């Protein structure tokens with residue numbers, strides 16, 4: 407009986423603690439997503455400058471990564487996650503309509519860019535430009551760079 411009770415207790419407790427293990431926290435999560443954006447953008451820029459040879463498969467993977475990032479990012483700013491070692495601007499929470507517009511635009515533009523399925527360097531340049539205009543405009547309004 408005691409054994410069964412222990413098993414039941416474990417079964418009940420586990421789902422409650424599992425997310426805490428898999429989920430590092432919204433701040434770490436969103437910074438990890440943005441670091442991925444940074445790496446992809448460096449690689450994409452290098453392919454466009456000819457520093458790294460153009461590879462269509464890699465280019466399309468970068469565009470697909472942007473879509474995933476744009477979808478995952480907006481959910482990582484719950485109320486109360488504006489403290490700690492963050493570069494997130496208070497405007498994210500004080501101007502929710504503008505923030506929603508910026509994150510929605512990022513999603514729309516990344517999806518459109520990825521849908522072009524690039525095969526040449528100039529095509530990638532166009533799609534890449536569509537996406538990276540968002541980095542600049544959103545950072546101007548919603549990121550306070552610390553360094």
Ligand code: HEC
Pocket residue numbers: 433436437438440441443444447472491492493494495508509512537538540541542544545548549
């Ligand atoms: C819709 C808004 C938005 C868009 C679009 C956006 N960013 Fe960001 N980015 C942020 C915010 C907000 C932070 C600060 C997150 C924090 O520290 O809590 C950030 C942080 C970063 C960081 C620092 C991550 C760290 O903690 O080390 C990098 C690098 C970065 N972004 C790159 C990019 C690139 C590259 C793109 C475009 C492909 C991009 N971002 C698009 C809002 C955005």
